[in-house]
Amino acid sequence: MTKVLEIHGIKKHFGGIRAVDGVSFDVNKGEILGLIGPNGCGKSTLFNAVLGQLEPTAGRVMLDGHDITGMRPARLSRLGVSRTFQLLQVFPEMSVRENLILAGQEHRGTMVSRLFGPRDAGLGEAADRMIAFFKMSHLAGEKAGGLSYGQQKLLDAAMAFMAGPRLVLLDEPAGGVNLTMLGALKERLRAINSELGATFVVIEHNMEFVMSLCQRVVVMAEGRVLAIGTPAEIRANPAVIDAYLGH
Amino acid sequence: MIALLRSRPAACALAIGVACILLFLPLTLSRFGNYMLAMWAVMTIAAMGLNLTLGYAGQVSLAQGAFVGIGAYATAIMTVNGWPLYAPLLLTVALCFAIGWLLGYPALRVQHHYLAFVTLSFATLAYLVFRNEEWLTKGTYGIFGIPRPTLFGVSLKHHLNFYYFSLAWLVICAGLMLWLVNSPWGRAFTALRENPARAQSLGVDTRRYTLMAFAIGSTMGGVAGVLYAPLVEFIDPNPFGLPLSFSLLLMVIVGGSGYFLGPALGALIAVLLPEWLRDYTQGYYLIAYALLVMVLLIYSPSGILGWVERRTADARTRRASLARQAAVPTYDAGSAS
Ligand SMILES: Nc1ncnc2c1ncn2[C@@H]1O[C@H](COP(=O)(O)OP(=O)(O)OP(=O)(O)O)[C@@H](O)[C@H]1O
Numbered sequence A: 001m002t003k004v005l006e007i008h009g010i011k012k013h014f015g016g017i018r019a020v021d022g023v024s025f026d027v028n029k030g031e032i033l034g035l036i037g038p039n040g041c042g043k044s045t046l047f048n049a050v051l052g053q054l055e056p057t058a059g060r061v062m063l064d065g066h067d068i069t070g071m072r073p074a075r076l077s078r079l080g081v082s083r084t085f086q087l088l089q090v091f092p093e094m095s096v097r098e099n100l101i102l103a104g105q106e107h108r109g110t111m112v113s114r115l116f117g118p119r120d121a122g123l124g125e126a127a128d129r130m131i132a133f134f135k136m137s138h139l140a141g142e143k144a145g146g147l148s149y150g151q152q153k154l155l156d157a158a159m160a161f162m163a164g165p166r167l168v169l170l171d172e173p174a175g176g177v178n179l180t181m182l183g184a185l186k187e188r189l190r191a192i193n194s195e196l197g198a199t200f201v202v203i204e205h206n207m208e209f210v211m212s213l214c215q216r217v218v219v220m221a222e223g224r225v226l227a228i229g230t231p232a233e234i235r236a237n238p239a240v241i242d243a244y245l246g247h
Numbered sequence B: 001m002i003a004l005l006r007s008r009p010a011a012c013a014l015a016i017g018v019a020c021i022l023l024f025l026p027l028t029l030s031r032f033g034n035y036m037l038a039m040w041a042v043m044t045i046a047a048m049g050l051n052l053t054l055g056y057a058g059q060v061s062l063a064q065g066a067f068v069g070i071g072a073y074a075t076a077i078m079t080v081n082g083w084p085l086y087a088p089l090l091l092t093v094a095l096c097f098a099i100g101w102l103l104g105y106p107a108l109r110v111q112h113h114y115l116a117f118v119t120l121s122f123a124t125l126a127y128l129v130f131r132n133e134e135w136l137t138k139g140t141y142g143i144f145g146i147p148r149p150t151l152f153g154v155s156l157k158h159h160l161n162f163y164y165f166s167l168a169w170l171v172i173c174a175g176l177m178l179w180l181v182n183s184p185w186g187r188a189f190t191a192l193r194e195n196p197a198r199a200q201s202l203g204v205d206t207r208r209y210t211l212m213a214f215a216i217g218s219t220m221g222g223v224a225g226v227l228y229a230p231l232v233e234f235i236d237p238n239p240f241g242l243p244l245s246f247s248l249l250l251m252v253i254v255g256g257s258g259y260f261l262g263p264a265l266g267a268l269i270a271v272l273l274p275e276w277l278r279d280y281t282q283g284y285y286l287i288a289y290a291l292l293v294m295v296l297l298i299y300s301p302s303g304i305l306g307w308v309e310r311r312t313a314d315a316r317t318r319r320a321s322l323a324r325q326a327a328v329p330t331y332d333a334g335s336a337s
């Protein structure tokens, strides 16, 4: 099986706090991988250290066999890696449609060709389809900052899909999203996974969501990997039950 | 065109009204009135540039006045020596673009008030060059007799003609700016202002867009300077000190930072209001002006257009909820019981 992403011994220390303390695992091409663990175990910090938001204290990250450790986020994005953040990150003063177009436009052509090209960077229809899929057509022209929390969370995830990414890292996409829309999110994720062959890493505390979506799950505790396995294996793992899932 | 008229009749009526005022009001004004209107057009161009840097891209600059100075000095020096106006125009565009680009580099490291101080230092530096490099700028003695160009056989000596000339430039600059802010670049500038980290993660090269915002905004300041020199016909370093940069910042903020028409309104207040007040309040006009600006900004920190937008948004929600009530009268009755 080919590996898209290889994480080798990543550490991220903040002074004396060892937020991430030597994490290694591989992400296989085309899989949906879950990343779970108790609050504060270092999941978000790992994402940030892997994707150039934070300089890792130690360790290497490989994308398709190339070293991308510490690469600037904008370059990583143009290599086909997209992500969401745990805290909402939409552009509140821009409309829903503009948010989605922005999310894809930098992947098309060059800066100069974009300036002289179409106003919507040729992404208007794709944005409208995405909006319709998440049942927000009536909100397309509204400012993103005026949407409900759950709607903004969906928009945030939708933005990560706009560029047709190869690898998507989602940090708690399900928080605050209702059951029906959670189904829509799962459906969209699976569609992008099977149609485009995109690979996903999903941090989530919603166990039902993780276990039904992911082929493999990585469990972290106190900055380290506690277990890796299929959802069934993870559910049955005594160490994981102790540290996180409970009895 | 017709569709636009039908979909937004109020906006179209307003636009036509403003166009009529800009075209015909000057015919009824004194020479001084036309001079002040031309000054308004020139300052609007400079403020529009700052609005791109600050309002759209979110990068504080207190150096816009320096770029007006660079354009004005380039024009004064060259046209006094017999060059036609387009020569300093080309030079200014190239020069201000390059200097603006360089001035953007600090913005890649520092933000907000730190950036304000870096750009403020640059403005001070430019002023010192205007004042001290006498071989080039004639220092405090100033440059006299800056000629006004002749266009298609029409001399722009007359203030009214120069006003129309400035207005034409304002229309050109505003058209370019409108095109720019509605392009994918405008979207990227806004994203840079609202959330640079998220913009980066979506592939926006925030470094290049930051530098571009400075370069283009500064170029607009320079172009305003190219018009400023022949308008006033005499320049010395004084008008290009820090107060001009602050005044341009005031125009952007009072009009509404990040709103396309903000600078035009802001310049109206900063350039014309003091003159108008002078007729009514004798010696106290600057005090009255300062008080008015303070009250306005306390009342609406997002400027005039920010206030207008809030009002229209409120009205829209009120209309929408009224319409909803009218559509389902039983719903309210049911939920109230
Ligand atoms: N910038 C920072 N400076 C200092 N400590 C930090 C910083 N960022 C994170 N930490 C610490 O690192 C640890 C891991 O935080 P992180 O956000 O990665 O946890 P998490 O697994 O994502 O938790 P949650 O499930 O609550 O989102 C925490 O103890 C946190 O306080």
Ligand SMILES: [Mg+2]
Binding pocket: A043, A044, A045, A086, A171
């Ligand atoms: Mg987290």
